Amino acid sequence: MAVVYRAFYALNRNPRINSKGINTSATLGFTTTMFDLIRQQHPTHMGVAFDVSQPTFRHEMYESYKANREAMPEAIQYSLPYIRRIIDAFRIPILTAPGYEADDVIGTVAHAARREGFDRVLMVTPDKDFAQLVTDGIYIYHLGRGGQGDSVMGVAEVQEKFGVERCAQVADLLGLWGDSSDNIPGIPGVGEKTAKKLIARFGSVENMVAHTADIKNDTLRRKVEQHADQALFSKKLATIVLDAPVAFDERQMAIKAPDYAALKELFDELEFRNLAKRIFTAFSLDGIASAPKAATAPSKAVNQTPLDTQPTLFDAPRQDAETIRVSSVVSSLSDLLPDGAVSDVSIYMEGASLAVATDAEHVLLTTVGEVDMAHLRRLLEAPDTVKVCYDLKHLRYNLSELGITPAGTLFDVQLAHYLADAEARHALPSIALSLLDAEPHTVAECAAALWLLYPRLSSGLCDAGLVSLYNNIELPLVDVLIAMEQEGVRIDIDALNTFSQQLSQQRDTLQQEIYRLAGKSFNISSPKQLGEVLYTGLHIVDKPPLTASKQYSTAEEVLHKLRNTHPIVDKVLEYRSVSKLLGTYVNTFPQLISPVSGRLHTEYNQTVTATGRLSSSNPNLQNIPIRTEQGREIRRAFVARDADHLVLAADYSQIELRIIAALSADPGLVDAFNHHLDIHAATAARIYHLPVEEVTATQRRNAKSVNFGIVYGISAFGLSEQLDIPRKEAAALIDEYFAHYPAVRNYIDANIAFAREHGYAQTLLGRRRYLPDINSRNASARAFAERNAVNMPVQGTSADMIKCAMIAIQRQIVGRGLRSRMTLQVHDELVFDLYKPEEALMRQIVETEMVQALTLPNLAVEVSLNVGRNWLEAH
Known part of the structure; x- marks a missing residue:
């Protein structure tokens, strides 16, 4: 209005x-x-x-x-x-x-x-x-x-x-x-x-x-x-x-071609002659009189693959999108399936609307309040039929409110499409447009689209060898995530309030110190005002860095490079860090606690990342900073359920480095891990040609950056920026690394070669990430794809491993009727509400299942377990 x-x-x-x-x-x-x-x-x-x-x-x-x-x-x-x-x-x-x-x-x-x-x-x-x-x-x-x-x-x-x-x-x-x-x-x-x-x-x-x-x-x-x-x-x-x-x-909200005839009628009635001329000219019509009688769908160029890129799993020829056609829509389940019969079906729910299809042309369209609930329950809980759906986790939440637990063969189109092409759009209209050359526009058409997508996606997963990943990891993980989301985690609000006061006082002190150094007060959170203070007022550099829009740049990475130019820069970075802790976590978490459960509930996203990792949102609990003491302090507020419980944290030990050691079979790395050496000190000793006991803290830190940087395809320039050392020295460190770990170099080259030939990288279990730019003539795009060809198998294998562990641990908890609960997953770490009498058993279950979740060649997996009254103490 x-x-x-x-x-x-x-x-x-x-x-x-x-x-x-x-x-x-x-x-x-x-x-x-x-x-x-x-x-x-x-x-x-x-x-x-x-x-x-x-x-x-x-x-x-x-x-x-x-x-x-x-x-x-x-x-x-x-x-x-x-x-x-x-x-x-x-x-x-x-x-x-x-x-x-x-x-x-x-x-x-x-x-x-x-x-x-x-x-x-x-x-x-x-x-x-x-x-x-x-x-x-x-x-x-x-x-x-x-x-x-x-x-x-x-x-x-x-x-x-x-x-x-x-x-x-x-x-x-x-x-x-x-x-x-x-x-x-x-x-x-x-x-x-x-x-x-x-x-x-x-x-x-x-x-x-x-x-x-x-x-x-x-x-x-x-x-x-x-x-x-x-x-x-x-x-x-x-x-x-x-x-x-x-x-x-x-x-519904996708832009469509207007109803030109209706517009013409309205514009004639309102006498909008000039506006009508503008609009019809813009839509390439020959004037108002030529407005078509009925709207036509706009032409869309979809899935246009560059000549020098590889196709994805589904790469069908495309025509203009059509609408899913449903010839028969009934309002009663008995009209769709007489006499209470059951059948293979696709089901789609949106709000109170419910659609069930027995094939692509016959669909029930009704509401939750009007459907024959007994027949619906019998249909969806039948153990020998197929149920095709979209977003199984969300559907399970909806059906659980109706007292229905779907059984039989469950096929989630969203999950299947994610496995087939992780970086594509996984909204149902996008999937249908990509694979069927047609779009669903109603709830009934969505149910029909799911039915049509099922054979295409299931055969595609089979051809790509992804069926096991779907059946044994992604599908059973849905119930694990539901249990974790519903469980939530207890937050100590008093601890956060105390921490908030400390941070607020620190921020106030930093603010006054920044004002003193600047010689004036200003809005430190304003990039414009901060840029004027740093570059115009204090002249901390001769050539101020600029943004793409020619404004002074005060971005985090820019200020980090300018830390030695003036004391105010360090203070600004510290002020920002404290402000972020306050705004994103400390003052926000208490407001997000459920009034029903009294706990904080996050949402785990299964179809977002390109590598197979889970992500977390509303709020994001996987991004709590851990590199600073103040960032780690936030974890103190994540506490056990009550006096009968403790927090158990289980973390894979240097899992990505272990995976690259195992997959490359480099004898130096494998031997260091198998002898339980400090891997970063061992690497430093090799690249600096020193006995391990003579390695300095700086040398170990440099080696650590090289170890982890190799997984992400770090360059000499990137390493020099990260360590603040000359590029020549950074290049020498990387060269020394590969000289002492030649199998890692071979592994990297082999992964890139595999991606060039096949168009994708894959994990130990066969999860794929398509890399359309791996053969691009654009050097920057090609280099980015090459880095992903190296990183994805490592990070994706790590993701597969912890997913397998989560499924196995949850089965043990449920199967044994334990009172302990899995509450959080943060990349390579699992967090539990541990019922004290179950501590010994839970330690055994968690460590065993995490270690055995996915066997690496040549190398054992290690897990660190700790217990405390809160998440921080459990580290």
Whole structure:
């Protein structure tokens, strides 16, 4: 609605009135804006969010919410039906959620799209509230006014404009200074400037309320104490929710050809002659009169493979996409399968909608509330039939709420497609478009598409030798991940609050020291202001580094290289590190604890990484920093369930180096591991030609960088940057390494040669990563593919190993009826809630299953196990 209002008032001084006397300003302005967005930004997906004409949950919380809003101008009211018809004619979905505002719809859909892998999501709005939603990959697209061009606000721009470290803190600011347009009270007498200072110090409204004694200004402290509840309430009102009951439907929101006939009819009625000419000309029509009677699907060039690249597993010739055809859709399960019969089926659920197909043309389409539940349960729990689905983990969650546990042969199209081509898009419409030359557009068509994809994907996995990976690793892992996600982990909020106070004090001290060194106060989190201080004010280098947009660069890697130029650089890096710990972890985790379980629940993603590794999101618990003492301190807050439990952490010992030693069969590396030597000291001794006992700490550190860098195809330049040594010295270290470990060099060359011949790299168990640039004429692209040809077999084999271990351990826990639980997986490490009486047994189970999970040639696997009251102590 904000865009509609903007369009209306932009033309208010010179309103557009047609021959019927109708004010068409809002309709014309909105349509022009939407068309220009499509033409200039070239979105692949688009939706328009509207408010619903009923009270929202905020009105229920606060009777006076938006009470001071003026009534909608009559001209806008009259325009809304036309605007909706135009949106429909553009074939763009209108998104709403009863009881929620359009802001909540946009926030929910934007973040859902980002989770689905869309790397640039634009929220088109003039409202400042949306700044709280900006994150990596999600931006505000701000429409220009008064001749100014449009602009895009990302994280840096939000930090600059609002003076915050995290964009989510904009909701905290609004909770303090209020929002008169929505009648959100905030704290009386606290304006924008004071609110920014309070949030900069305390991080959140909640933390400020908990530590009002730390506010030195007596008047301000009294205001905060007097209106603390109002501040918390105001923040709640100002917070845009991300779980509104609306789904991101990739298929529905995909840009399609407009309904030209409908547009022509509307433009004739509204007398939009010039706009009609612009739009039809842009769509390459010969004028309004030539608009086709029915819309045609846009032509798409899909799967165009460069001449010098290798094909992937599925590389079929492509034509323009068609729609999945379903000839018979029934609403009763008995019409699909009479007499309570069971059969091989495909099943697709979306919200409350449910579709079941017995072949590609006959589909049941119904809702969860209307289906014959007894027949559905019998159908899905039948032990001798095939169930084809998409995203089995999500489906299991949905079916479990209905008391159904699917049995028989389960085929997850998403998982199978991930195994077939890990770096492709795994959304169902993308898979169907790739393999069937057709797209599903309805829930029923999705079920039919799954049925059609099953034979293609299953035979493809068989031809590629990937069936065992699917049946023995990826499929059984689904239930393990569900159990871990549901279990969650206990967080010691008091420990995090104490740590937050320590970090906040440290940050304040660093801030004052930076101001002293700079000779002025400024927003340290603003790249623009920081760049001006470093390069214009302090002149720390003669030629300041610039970004691609010719702005001063203050990126992390840039500042690391400038650490010796001025003391302020180290302080800025330390300030950033502390701020990140506060914003990303310490002050955020308490807000994410489930009010139902009282625990923190992450989500494990099985079809995201190119190497087979799991990833974690909402929140990401695999990215907690461990290289610094303060980063490791966060793990102290991950505690055992209760007094009867401890935390058990089990970590593979130097697994990637062991894998490269085993796969290369290099006698020097294998011998060092088999004799339990310090591998980095042993490597240093060889490349520096010293006895092990004479190796210095610096030499061991350098050798460690070489050991791990080899796995990732490090160059002399990369090693010199990492160790801050001359490139010639770095090159000599790499040469010495290969001179003493020649089998590793041979292994690297053999992997690259294999990838050149076959077009992919593979793990010990046959997991593939396709490398389309391995034979590219572009040297940079080819070098990147060569590094992946070396790294993927190592990192992917490690991923396969820990997945096998997780499955085996979970079977033991369930089979023996143990009370201990697996709670976290962090790359090469597993974390458990250990029931104290089971410690000896769990140690035995975990170590045995991890060691035996995947046998390496020539080399044994070692596991380190430790127990403590929290995750840090268990290391």
